[in-house]
Amino acid sequence: MSGSTLVVGGGLAGLLAAVRHQRAGRRVVLVEAADTVGGAIAATEVAGVPLSAGAEAYSTGSGAVDDLVGELGLAEQVVAPREGLGSRVVSDAGVHRAPATALLGIPARPLAADVRAVLGLAGSLRASLERLLPASYGNRPGATVATLVRKRLGPRVLERLVAPVVGGVHSADPATLEFAAASPQLAAGLVRHGSLTRAVARLRGGSTQSAGTRVHSLTPTMAVLPEALSERILAAGGFLRTGVEVSALERTATTWTVRTTRGESLEADHLVLACPPDTARQLLARAAPEIADAIPQAPSAAVRLVALVLDAPALDGFPSGTGALVAPGTAGIRAKALTHATAKWEHVRALAREARPSAASPHVVRLSYGRPGEQLPDPETIVDLALADASRILGAPLTREQLLGSRVIDWDRAMRQSLPGHRAALDALPDLLAALADGPTLELVGSWRAGTGIDAIVRADSSASSAPEGHS
Incomplete structure (x- = not known):
């Protein structure tokens, strides 16, 4: 050709x-x-610590990205999350470990102990009945996540498990996000296996890793991926014009x-x-x-991120694991998600210590704001809001006195509904x-x-x- x-x-x-x-x-x-390539895969620096400014990891489920980074000569820069931590879901029911066997927040085993802790016994029993329903129940063409999940699994699964994932990962509203577009695999699995919980079980294949740990990243930041692709294009005689x-x-x-x-x-x-x-x-x-x-x-959903570098020994125990997703309407918390980057990634902890050697215990925490229909917090006051939200999610008081640096990052058009x-x-x-x-x-x-x-x-x-x- x-x-x-x-x-x-x-x-x-x-x-x-x-x-x-x-x-x-x-x-x-x-x-x-724009002046640079890479889109939402970008880097920034906060208090001397290099950080991913947008996407901070990629799913390892298919192996496709690991194959790509290997082909690009980046295999030695691939890093995995710290083991054994898991992630959390936050709702008015409290802060709980995210159920281990779930996809899009839908649990494979609704009666498992970690699911009951979030939903309560009544919510888990309601969800367990889903396997008895006809596959067609609620599954109409164009059905939204909210409609399908509420009908098949009940309101607590939607509000406490699925909505935090849809808002935090997809930056979308379950009431308007089409289920088949949000997860084509689950949509097909519902038809093939007759139920959503059965489809999740088949797709998970018995894995007990939480969704937040089935990922890899690149060191020092994910920005090395578009950089390597750019170099490949130029080396082959292509032209990149920003x-x-x-x-x-x-x-x-x-x-x-x-x-x-x-x-x-x-x-x-x-x-x-x-x-x-x-x-x-x-x-x-x-x-x-x-x-x-x-x-x-x-339509796009605007997202505002806040990266905080803190000297906070109280976070050394990683109280929320790798991070947390927050249910809409949770009292006292406006953030939709939190990543405890120095807990999740050992290389970020090492970079923070290298950049801030005088700090007793440097930590990097990133919070995201902006659900569809919500007004973004004021950039002038969002750092204080982020400190308050992080304190509630992590269960440790975090103050301006502990703040070594911060950065507010806006993504206006990256997330599509x-x-x-x-x-x-x-x-x-x-x-x-x-x-x-x-x-x-x-x-x-x-x-x-x-x-x-x-x-x-x-x-x-x-x-x-x-x-x-x-x-x-």
């Missing part, structure tokens, strides 16, 4: 697409509106023409749009209106894209299509590598 590929968007999906097309022998140019915003697209019988806000025109016979769905819809509105109309609406109908819209896209195969072809990539998380994006790219031209 020969020809040229233009990639619009330099997040993980765009970088992977660029590498894939280079392997196929194509000339590649990637343009990114600070270049695309304003319009045109399609002729043989080429795509991309116009930038700088007044430039770039041409290629294959176009990859690795940008948010609303941006893709806008760019394709005139050049490919049928495809533009088929791209599902996936899969509304009812999202899965059906995605299923219709391949045929529409295939219709372009006789001329310059188009590919649509990104988390809005692949799913939430680094692993989902890497798996989608691997699948695209075997797809026929024009079907991506």
Whole structure:
């Protein structure tokens, strides 16, 4: 194969697409509106400690990302969470260890002791009846997470287990997030095995690791992944151009023409749009209106992170394990999630000690704010709010006097909401894209299509590598 590929968007999906097309022998140019590539995989520094500013880990479930980092020569930088800690769920019922055998917060064994501790006996008994229900009960096309889980497992599973995961991991509202888009595996498993709890048991395969520990990261930060991909693209003769915003697209019988806000025109016979769905819809509105109309609406949820570096010996015992997810409406806590980074990652603890040798016991804690429909906390006062929330979650008083440094990080468009109908819209896209195969072809990539998380994006790219031209 020969020809040229233009990639619009330099997040993980765009970088992977660029590498894939280079392997196929194509000339590649990637343009990114921001000043750096990597999207939500980025690094920052707080009190001298290098930290991941966005995604801080990836799921190891499929092995796809471990394979990728090995291929990129990063295997020696792969790190696993500290063993034996687990994570917590926080609700008005208190702070409890997250059930070990769960997916999306749905427990495989509703009557297990760790599930009963969160739900109470009545909630666990209600959830245990789910296996007796017909597989079709509550499982209508486009059903939301809230509707399906409440009907099948009861309100306590939804409120105390599933909502914390959906809010903290997906930055979504269970009442509007489509279940089939949130977890295609569980949606398929419900049909195949007849119940959600049975599907979770099959998918977990007997593993007793909590979800928060079935991950890996990279040292010193996850930003080494997009850096390595960028180096691979440049080494193979590709071009990476940052600070270049695309304003319009045109399609002729043989080429795509991309116009930038700088007044430039770039041409290629294959176009990859690795940008948010609303941006893709806008760019394709005139050049490919049928495809533009088929791209599902996936509104973004703004997230505000607060990274705290503290001198706090009281945290040496890792009171909340690797971190916690917080149920919406939990009294006295506005944060939706907390990661105790120095508990979860030994390499972060070592970096903190190296950066702050005079501190008695340096710790890194990261909290996230912003559920759909919520107003983000004021950046001027959010550090004090984060200290108060962390104190309640961790069960240890944390004050300004212990604060060695802080950083407020905003992600305005990184997290996308899969509304009812999202899965059906995605299923219709391949045929529409295939219709372009006789001329310059188009590919649509990104988390809005692949799913939430680094692993989902890497798996989608691997699948695209075997797809026929024009079907991506």
